[in-house]
Amino acid sequence: MLEILSLSVAVIALIVAQRAHGRIAWLTRRIAALEAGQGAPVAETGAVATAPVKDVPPAPEPRPVVARKPARPSIVARFLPWLRANWIYPVAGLSLVMAAVFLVQYSIEKGLLSPAMRIALALALGLSLVAGGEALRRRWGAGQAGLVPATLAGAGVFTLFAAVLAAYHLYAMLGAEAALLVLALVALGAMALGWVHGPMLAAMGVIGGSAAPFLLGGGGPPPVLLFGYFGAVATLGLGIDGLRRWGWVSILAVALPLVAGVLIAGGGAPSWGLALLALWIALLGTALPGGRLVPGAEGVPLHRWRARPGLEVIVAGLSVLGATLAILTQVKAPESLLAMGALAVLLPLWTARAPALADLSLIPALGLPLAVPVAGITTPLLLSMILNLQSWLPQGSVALAVLAGLAMLWRSERAGGLARDLWAILAVATPGATLVAVEVFWKPMSLLGAAWPFTVMALAAGYTALALWAARRDGGQGARLGAAAAAAIATIALALMLILSAGALTVALAVLLAATAAMDRRFDIPYLGWIIGLGTMAMGWRLLFDPGLDPILLGEMSALDTGLTLLAVLAGPLAALALIRGLPAHPARDWGRIIAETGLSGLIPVVLAVAIARFVDGLSPHASLGLQASVLIALAAVQMARARALPGSRAMLWLRRGLAGLLGFAAGLCLLANLTLFSPLAGPGFLASPVRGWPVLNDLVLAYLAPALMLAWTLRHRPRARFLAAIPGIYWLALVIRHLWHGGARMGLDTGFAQGELYAYTVALLVAGALALALALRLGVTGYRIAGLALIGLAAAKAFLIDASGLTGLMRVGAFLALGLSLVGLAWLNAWVTGRMAGSPAEPPEGVIR
Structure with a gap:
């Protein structure tokens, strides 16, 4: 009895407190009105002498300043202040619900009532709370009664839900179908009460209606009729909220039935039911939140999210995106392809009178080609069987994409300006992307034979007809003509790929x-x-x-x-x-x-290297690695050139630079392996191999000289990094000299050095030093002169420390005489270069890079 007494006292206290609250609010408004009626006295002023004023030309009329619409606070920002001011109502509603639960619990513990009477008592209590809330609303209205009617009605709805669930789970008084029907009626009643009591009741109806099938439980796969049930819940929630324009209830009416449909599809229900539910919610979610049967949203579109689109647009975007994700991830083929194609066809037509929803058509247009590879995930073991049993699916997917393109082309004709071109580009891209996805992921040539290239050529013919139509409509210019012509050429190229040899x-x-x-x-x-x-x-x-x-x-x-x-x-x-x-x-x-020019700059050296390698008798491991390094360096150079030349976003700039860095790193790894593990100097073994080819003209050109030349060309604009090109170049020269003395099979260091080989290295160092001095004179770069002197000094040190030990007699005399004369000549050349560089202007000539 204590619980019943507490319930009665709580209800009476709420009514008294609400009456007092209304009285205080009326007195506050009355005092404010009386204070506003007392104006301050105005002091009388005498006449003021004024001096004559010269005629002044009228100032130009100021331009009207359009005030920016203040940003609408978010739902959370609006809910927290409401909760601080009205926390008593949720607490009161929870107390009423707990009182009903405790009442039933008390009757069970004491054995006072039969199960039927307990359920009847709970139902009567719930109906009494709903009736009491409605009576308060009709007696004092929403102004004076505040949230008390909604609180009582909400507590009553929860009590009714609990009573029905107890009748099903505790006492087995209802079957599953009957319990679901009663719960649906309670949810419908809650949404109807929300029409007059506010959004909380409508939200309770949507939540309860979506949760009802899961609260009942049961074994076996869920029936397919549940998809229709969730569609009805979404329809009622969207319809009521569309007329009352609360906004956030529509979000619940879209999200909860869609999530519930995904869950029962995962529980074993047919996936085609989820596809139909997703299509239904997508179409309703773009129309009903605006209070219309046909979409007509205007204002800020969804892609301009910083400008705060309206809730109608947000709900529409959520419904289309949610439906697309549900179809892609949960629906098996072929239903997923058919559903995505239907959404891509219908959405441009359905939203024709809603300019704010135009960008939503991009979502299914992207989803249709994406559904092709995703079908291998959602239908992993059955996809091959489906493709074999339903050979129309590849061509049917392309046909749906063509229909979607025609719908988008119709929108292009109705639009103007930039939107006209964007619709046309989307109309052209959707069938082409779907065709490419089918070819890449399904390989229908083995299934359809010649019918598949015929399908591709049929699409190319359609693009050609579209280009001719656009040329007549747009005067031979415009994006529509360009997009159609480009697509026709690309589709013809794809058809050629299917029927021609390499x-x-x-x-x-x-x-x-x-x-x-x-x-x-x-x-x-x-x-x-x-x-x-x-x-x-x-x-x-x-x-x-x-x-x-x-x-x-x-x-x-x-x-x-x-x-x-x-x-x-x-x-x-x-x-x-x-x-x-x-x-x-x-x-x-x-x-x-720019793409063609930069591409050629990378293709030309690759083609030359490949042409040389093609006619070398076999390709050794070091030659193969050098060729790969050359290709990677060329690709990195292409990406860096495009990063410099192509305008674009900062993200694309860093993407190209990052790609160039990765390619350069891979090339460096190839060169490092070629200089160490795969080098012919390592001797015959597991990784190293003999040199193949003639002296000088052998596979060492591919292994070391080609990467050196590619590096020199790539780093021509980076003077401080040019030394990197010298590393494989010097290595190549040393190996060429060793190959002359030892042949291709005895390149390993374990064979030692021939005396003539050592002299050849000295001569090479002197020649390299002279060339460096000549470059210093030609380019006016001091660094080359210093490098030349270093090479000459290295040659002299080598001659004294290494070469002299192997010479005797007149050979030693002649060698050092030639070395001395060479050093004298090079010293004179260095002095001449230094004098010329000192007398030259401080800045090098135009076009010379220091």
């Missing part, structure tokens, strides 16, 4: 690249610069990775195909650059030009 394909791509540049020159379509840049990248990709260097170097590719490949890799970008030379500047065209 060498023929590279030649075809080169011809296509030149044809693209010719089209740009003839019709002035600057957006084809994208294809020129991407085509140059494709040339490098084919040379280095697919089919790559191995078939060329190992002789798996015929000499004719090798020659055609190497020629086409250089001829395609060169022809494109020659054709677009002199055309007006444009961002897309300039980007393609």
